[in-house]
Amino acid sequence: MKLGTPNFNGERLREAREARCLKATVLAEKLGISKQAISQYENGIQTPKPEVMVRMSEILNLPFNFFLRESYPIEENIIFFRSLSSTTKITRVEARPKLKWLKEIVDYLRNFFVFPEINMPSITLDKNPIYLTAEEIEQIATQCRKYWGLGNGVISDTVLLLENNGVIVTRSELSSMKMDAFSEWSLNDNTPYVFLIANKNCAVRSRYDLAHELGHLVLHKSIRKTDFSLKSEFNLIEEQADRFAGAFLLPSETFTLDFSIPTLDVLRMLKEKWKTSIAMMIKRCENLGIIDKNYAKNLWISYYRRDWRKKEPLDDILPIEQPRFIRRCFETLIKENVQTKNDLIARLPFANDMEQLACLPKGYLSEQQVEKEPMPQFRTPPNSVIPNKQGKASIIPLNYHKVQSEQVNLLAEKVEI
Amino acid sequence: MQPSNIQLNELVKDDIPRQFLFEIVVFLFNTYKSAHLYIKSEFGTTDEAKDLLPYFRRARIEQGIRLIAERHAKTNDTIKVRSERNGANNCSHNEIICGRVLITESCVDGPNEMVPYAAFRTTLAKDSQLELALCDNNFDGDFYYGIILHGALNPDTNYPSFVRLAFPNRDCKTYAGFVDLIDFCEFDVSMFSNVSEEVIDDKISEPEFRTDLQKQKEA
Numbered sequence: 049m050k051l052g053t054p055n056f057n058g059e060r061l062r063e064a065r066e067a068r069c070l071k072a073t074v075l076a077e078k079l080g081i082s083k084q085a086i087s088q089y090e091n092g093i094q095t096p097k098p099e100v101m102v103r104m105s106e107i108l109n110l111p112f113n114f115f116l117r118e119s120y121p122i123e124e125n126i127i128f129f130r131s132l133s134s135t136t137k138i139t140r141v142e143a144r145p146k147l148k149w150l151k152e153i154v155d156y157l158r159n160f161f162v163f164p165e166i167n168m169p170s171i172t173l174d175k176n177p178i179y180l181t182a183e184e185i186e187q188i189a190t191q192c193r194k195y196w197g198l199g200n201g202v203i204s205d206t207v208l209l210l211e212n213n214g215v216i217v218t219r220s221e222l223s224s225m226k227m228d229a230f231s232e233w234s235l236n237d238n239t240p241y242v243f244l245i246a247n248k249n250c251a252v253r254s255r256y257d258l259a260h261e262l263g264h265l266v267l268h269k270s271i272r273k274t275d276f277s278l279k280s281e282f283n284l285i286e287e288q289a290d291r292f293a294g295a296f297l298l299p300s301e302t303f304t305l306d307f308s309i310p311t312l313d314v315l316r317m318l319k320e321k322w323k324t325s326i327a328m329m330i331k332r333c334e335n336l337g338i339i340d341k342n343y344a345k346n347l348w349i350s351y352y353r354r355d356w357r358k359k360e361p362l363d364d365i366l367p368i369e370q371p372r373f374i375r376r377c378f379e380t381l382i383k384e385n386v387q388t389k390n391d392l393i394a395r396l397p398f399a400n401d402m403e404q405l406a407c408l409p410k411g412y413l414s415e416q417q418v419e420k421e422p423m424p425q426f427r428t429p430p431n432s433v434i435p436n437k438q439g440k441a442s443i444i445p446l447n448y449h450k451v452q453s454e455q456v457n458l459l460a461e462k463v464e465i
Numbered sequence: 466m467q468p469s470n471i472q473l474n475e476l477v478k479d480d481i482p483r484q485f486l487f488e489i490v491v492f493l494f495n496t497y498k499s500a501h502l503y504i505k506s507e508f509g510t511t512d513e514a515k516d517l518l519p520y521f522r523r524a525r526i527e528q529g530i531r532l533i534a535e536r537h538a539k540t541n542d543t544i545k546v547r548s549e550r551n552g553a554n555n556c557s558h559n560e561i562i563c564g565r566v567l568i569t570e571s572c573v574d575g576p577n578e579m580v581p582y583a584a585f586r587t588t589l590a591k592d593s594q595l596e597l598a599l600c601d602n603n604f605d606g607d608f609y610y611g612i613i614l615h616g617a618l619n620p621d622t623n624y625p626s627f628v629r630l631a632f633p634n635r636d637c638k639t640y641a642g643f644v645d646l647i648d649f650c651e652f653d654v655s656m657f658s659n660v661s662e663e664v665i666d667d668k669i670s671e672p673e674f675r676t677d678l679q680k681q682k683e684a
Binding site for chain 1: 491495499502503506525532536661662663664665666667668669670671672673674675676678
């Protein structure tokens with residue numbers, strides 16, 4: 049009988065490999081096994097030996113029980129990858145399992161919490177959304193703001209706006225720098241998801257990405273994969289989402305009051321107020337006909353001369369909007385003693401990815417949880433020095449437990465000897 | 466005979482597109498603010514900042530008004546714009562023709578303040594047929610000269626306190642009348658000065674437990 053790993057789930061291996069952007073050949077090489085073996089594991093023909101499992105767990109940075117976990121049934125809808133044309137296939141491959149894990153986390157949290165009701169404006173169209181005109185998109189963006197009771201001012205926090213209205217938003221890193229964001233109306237729970245890529249640490253860009261994805265969720269909800277296949281059609285729906293984002297973040301009624309004649313210096317000053325990039329404002333001015341093509345061209349020339357393409361002024365100063373709902377769910381579960389950190393790690397074995405997907409601080413789940421139960425106290429011997437007179441908790445070094453376990457191991461070795 | 470402000474209002478209404486004037490008013494408000502912010506960012510609150518502000522703002526205003534006029538001229542034959550040098554060739558100004566009205570702009574200290582002496586303005590005022598035109602409905606003269614007056618009553622404010630189209634008399638020492646452009650364009654100053662922020666309430670500050678779980682917890 050061959051020695052394998054009972055309950056090993058090959059689908060989970062494929063997910064893990066894709067999430068780490070590893071080709072089967074590369075993983076096989078790292079594990080010192082053949083590519084065929086990986087294929088057999090993934091297709092459930094064979095299961096890895098325990099020593100291979102240990103290596104696999106290390107390389108893919110996922111706990112052992114992840115690979116034993118049942119598959120999560122996904123009914124995949126169309127996923128809108130931002131800048132699809134420039135997004136490499138490997139990036140899209142990496143993104144899918146991460147989105148799937150996020151859905152698993154959300155699914156788990158639904159056991160405990162009532163999620164905000166989905167309150168998204170729905171539009172009824174008598175034609176394929178691909179044929180929406182720029183004017184129609186402007187109108188839809190305006191309706192969208194009205195639907196949520198917004199005036200024509202600057203939206204203070206777009207992430208919070210969407211989370212309040214039932215959209216699941218995360219901000220997480222991906223290995224690729226080419227993708228900005230992606231979104232999906234999940235068929236599993238009929239919930240809109242927006243995945244913002246945290247690699248480009250820029251507040252205005254992130255706001256724009258979110259508005260762009262909102263455009264997809266509102267305009268292209270009814271689109272199916274079969275509705276478009278040509279690159280030109282992909283580009284068209286991207287342009288539509290761009291137009292929506294512009295109209296949503298910079299309503300023409302109030303925006304035009306600030307931009308009769310925009311110069312780069314004026315736009316630079318107004319960036320902080322409108323929380324959008326200078327590039328986006330130039331484009332919006334052009335779209336609204338405030339400036340003509342020649343004027344816009346001159347602005348772009350100056351823009352490039354100032355080297356703002358790489359980094360605009362204020363990019364590293366404006367605060368980035370952070371998703372908070374999933375993070376708060378985790379914090380509440382722990383604070384209310386409904387689940388411990390260890391429970392969560394055991395039930396959702398996504399290692400560091402879980403902290404990222406839930407927008408928790410790095411190391412939050414692996415930190416030792418402070419006991420709430422009062423501990424029995426030793427009597428203080430007379431004349432002894434009382435440490436920490438202010439009554440504050442003493443800080444235990446992070447490696448304390450590690451040291452302790454090493455000592456235990458050493459002791460065990462000695463005993464064996 | 467002096468024309469009444471009602472007559473001037475009619476003249477403006479007939480000859481100058483309202484949208485054109487509206488954009489100029491909006492632009493003036495924007496430019497006051499952006500020029501103020503720009504100079505502040507470059508020079509702080511120094512004396513040099515105070516010295517430079519009116520010159521910088523004037524340059525922006527002249528440039529911007531010309532661009533607005535050029536844009537309107539593309540779709541409206543009655544609008545023409547040209548940039549003219551003064552006699553000493555040390556300064557330029559725009560002359561915009563809208564129908565029968567020829568317009569320049571000036572920043573002044575108060576809404577009734579006379580514009581400072583300039584040879585070109587005196588010539589334009591002298592040539593203006595305003596008085597004749599308004600006395601005689603059949604007048605077929607060349608143009609009527611109007612000056613867009615703007616200014617901040619408090620130098621620390623970063624928006625204009627008034628924007629009006631003033632029609633000087635032929636001697637250019639007094640005004641025949643005014644049209645308040647903020648009123649004429651129904652420009653909502655409060656909307657401009659306070660493009661409000663849409664503050665999003667945090668409705669998810671405390672995730673709500675499911676009722677079945679809540680009961681379990683309470684039990």
